[in-house]
Amino acid sequence: MxxxxxxxxxxxxxxxxxxxxxxxxxxxxxxxxxxxxxxxxxxxxxxxxxxxxxxxxxxxxxxxxxxxxxxxxxxxxxxxxxxxxxxxxxxxxxxxxxxxxxxxxxxxxxxxxxxxxxxxxxxxxxxxxxxxxxxxxxxxxxxxxxxxxxxxxxxxxxxxxxQRIDKIPLKPINYVGMGVWATGFAMEVVADFQKLFFKQNPENAGKWIDTGLWSISRHPNYFGEITLWTGVSLMCIDQLKNKRRLLALCISPVFVACLLIFVSGIPLLEQKADDRWGDNELYQKYKNNTPVLVPFIKNIW
Structure with missing residues (x-):
């Protein structure tokens, strides 16, 4: 063995x-x-x-x-x-x-x-x-x-x-990427601290968080991380003719999304939550009414 x-x-x-x-x-x-x-x-x-x-x-x-x-x-x-x-x-x-x-x-x-x-x-x-x-x-x-x-x-x-000498001016899509990154970064930071403060409150011992951003997504910090890396990729686009480069730029956010959605993020936390509160009717109600990842949208990740 x-x-x-x-x-x-x-x-x-x-x-x-x-x-x-x-x-x-x-x-x-x-x-x-x-x-x-x-x-x-x-x-x-x-x-x-x-x-x-x-x-x-x-x-x-x-x-x-x-x-x-x-x-x-x-x-x-x-x-x-x-x-x-x-x-x-x-x-x-x-x-x-x-x-x-x-x-x-x-x-x-x-x-x-x-x-x-x-x-x-x-x-x-x-x-x-x-x-x-x-x-x-x-x-x-x-x-x-x-x-x-x-x-x-x-x-x-x-x-x-x-890895290259970059002489191409910023394009509109790059500015869009900045906004996407800022939105994702802010969401991840706020979600992390909301959960941290929630856990630090003795009155919340043994409870799950369902307030703030956690009321519109069960994993808002992960949504923020996927969003911010999408923003980084958009900021890196300097021309649309090089298909190989565009493919390389897509790998990062797709990889982050797959890792969090299917491997080390959501599956582990969802299983842990089910083991802990699976028999709790209020938790089941929260789970049924709150999207897994994308805020306000229940039928997609």
């Missing part, structure tokens, strides 16, 4: 690396500007997680911990953005578009990373996602590896636009 687990972990790790490198090749645009930068960044984002796992996985004899998982993810976002900005040109050559999209991605990473670290610090360094997972190093290592791929693919729109 041990050998099977190790082989499975190796296969998953190799598959994740190959998939990430495939995405990097798709996003490569300009041969004269060292296109391998995306491949390097793909290895970098995963490599940072592997190095971090040396401590987090208890390889020094310490107890495995998930306390720094989200923080490392956010720091990897920030450093990857920085490398993509500085690797190919002096700061004086950065375009307005590149500066805006890089700043928006960095602001998101700083905000979310600090919020998640504050939350897990206040909970004693425990994240329920990893309670069982960290007891099996193969599963825990896989989670760290996948986080590296998540960082790279989420940032793909930013990395694609930052």
């Amino acid at each position: 041990g050998i099977i687990k190790i082989l499975g972990t190796a296969a998953t790790t190799l598959g994740t690396v190959v998939f990430t490198q495939g995405i990097a090749v798709l996003g490569t645009q300009v041969p004269k500007l060292r296109p391998q930068i995306l491949n390097y960044l793909g290895f970098y984002t995963i490599g940072v997680q592997w190095v971090s796992f040396i401590h987090a996985g208890g390889l020094f004899g310490n107890k495995p911990t998930e306390k720094y998982y989200d923080l490392i993810g956010s720091l990897t976002h920030l450093s990857t953005i920085g490398i993509s900005v500085l690797a190919l040109r002096p700061l004086s050559k950065i375009s307005v578009r590149q500066a805006i999209v890089s700043s928006c991605a960095a602001i998101w990473a700083i905000r979310l990373g600090s919020f998640l670290f504050y939350r897990i610090h206040n909970s004693g360094g425990v994240d329920s996602r990893f309670t069982e997972m960290k007891e099996d190093w193969t599963k825990f290592f896989t989670a760290w590896t996948i986080q590296g791929a998540w960082v790279f693919i989420t940032l793909l729109s930013v990395l694609v636009i930052n």
Whole structure:
């Protein structure tokens, strides 16, 4: 069984690396500007997680911990953005578009990373996602590896636009993207803090939140995140003729949406809520009357 687990972990790790490198090749645009930068960044984002796992996985004899998982993810976002900005040109050559999209991605990473670290610090360094997972190093290592791929693919729109000399003026669709990003970012921030304050109130112990943005969506923070990355992709559009580039720009928001809707976000939280309040008639009423994701619209995600 041990050998099977190790082989499975190796296969998953190799598959994740190959998939990430495939995405990097798709996003490569300009041969004269060292296109391998995306491949390097793909290895970098995963490599940072592997190095971090040396401590987090208890390889020094310490107890495995998930306390720094989200923080490392956010720091990897920030450093990857920085490398993509500085690797190919002096700061004086950065375009307005590149500066805006890089700043928006960095602001998101700083905000979310600090919020998640504050939350897990206040909970004693425990994240329920990893309670069982960290007891099996193969599963825990896989989670760290996948986080590296998540960082790279989420940032793909930013990395694609930052790999080239950008001389094309901002277009109307880019300004629309700014508004979409601001809307999504505001929604994610407000939803996160509404839930945080709700949980900090002793009177709400054992209850689910159904007020504020949570009254119009069961996962408004996730809707905000999908929206803001859609905005980033719209900001990165500089021309509509390059179909390959447009495809690369679509990958990030689609990936984020699929991850949150079908994999690690909504399914886990919905199951956890059903296990806890599934027999509660009031919760069932809230669930039946409140859209899963898109505010006010019940029949789509």
